């Protein structure tokens with residue numbers, strides 16, 4: 041039901057969302073659009089200012105219009121901290137949970153955000169943890185900080201599962217996982233989310249919800265890891281993974297192997313590690329989870345080795361390389377560079393070929409963003425200028441613009457002996473003669489084994 045905004049009641053909010061990043065800003069806006077009065081608490085002043093002007097600091101389809109509307113009608117307000125006298129019925133913690141330099145999930149953001157909530161909340165508040173956390177974090181980190189205040193509170197774990205780029209759509213479509221230890225808290229948290237979505241899946245503990253989130257993302261990582269393993273098999277035997285995988289699935293209902301490619305992004309690069317870390321702390325090693333992650337993480341250096349070997353068959357000089365598609369994914373399009381595997385490809389290239397000239401291009405990311413993450417690279421304004429006389433073109437995400445030129449057109453702009461390496465198999469619909477001998481892709485590199493089974497490269 042829409043909340044009426046009462047001029048005398050400026051300090052009371054239905055919801056306080058702590059952290060206005062990808063998860064917090066989209067959720068706060070969607071809730072405000074349902075009529076709730078939402079206070080967004082964000083420690084970064086630049087994000088607070090932009091939000092209060094109705095301008096999103098992230099690219100997300102539909103968000104600019106909805107945010108402008110929600111701020112314009114006064115349902116969403118951002119601030120850097122809870123002002124004294126402010127109160128919220130429900131608090132949602134959406135701060136980041138990146139891995140630290142030791143490779144372990146950081147909990148300090150969650151702790152700090154919980155302390156802010158603890159100080160502000162009144163008796164009877166519902167506190168929802170939405171960030172992706174290691175198993176037991178809601179019970180062992182968040183709940184004790186809240187309990188230390190002596191105030192009555194309820195706690196639920198309701199993880200975010202939306203796809204970046206489709207968040208405003210999926211917030212209203214995806215079933216919401218609601219985990220809490222009592223029926224009353226589950227019902228209260230589910231009632232809160234029914235403003236957004238028709239389906240809530242109530243599960244019986246906080247840990248159940250934490251595990252669901254980690255298992256969902258790890259399942260995807262393992263699937264992609266296996267697809268990349270299939271690509272390695274195909275590379276060794278000189279067959280095409282884009283023949284093996286779709287061919288094996290056609291009309292056969294018992295397998296659904298994913299397609300190979302770079303696997304990263306803000307969630308997949310860390311969530312399997314968070315799951316494995318959780319279990320290691322109780323003495324269990326997760327073999328499949330860690331192996332799949334390893335396959336995905338070593339792909340950049342393994343493939344750069346192939347790419348440079350291929351180049352050195354043609355020349356001994358330092359190559360000029362065009363690295364195309366820097367965001368962590370191209371569909372739905374995003375400018376998010378967090379966990380982008382293109383950056384690992386760049387690092388592997390800079391390490392293995394320190395004298396190479398590397399040009400980078402992305403259809404969505406701004407040059408300022410690219411300069412920040414790749415200070416040594418040359419930033420190209422267009423794909424064509426990146427390709428001009430380049431020796432090697434590497435396609436590192438699946439943005440459709442990167443397939444706007446056919447391989448032969450790309451090669452036409454490049455140096456005479458130039459070649460393409462495509463991490464996304466953009467051109468798997470083309471026949472081999474259309475691709476030519478200077479096009480390679482993950483799982484399609486023309487490797488061959490000799491009679492004794494040892495590897496010979498590029499003997500196609």
Ligand SMILES: NC(=O)c1ccc[n+]([C@@H]2O[C@H](COP(=O)([O-])OP(=O)(O)OC[C@H]3O[C@@H](n4cnc5c(N)ncnc54)[C@H](O)[C@@H]3O)[C@@H](O)[C@H]2O)c1
Nearest residue numbers: 059060061062063081082083135136137152153171172200
């Ligand atoms: N990005 C996604 O699409 C997605 C999807 C599902 C789950 N998740 C999970 O949700 C969580 C948040 O992800 P994100 O992508 O929104 O992260 P993010 O880094 O984009 O946003 C977090 C925001 O919280 C702010 N913040 C940190 N500490 C704060 C504090 N104490 N008080 C106020 N603000 C604070 C940061 O400044 C930042 O703007 C992570 O655990 C992530 O794994 C993300």
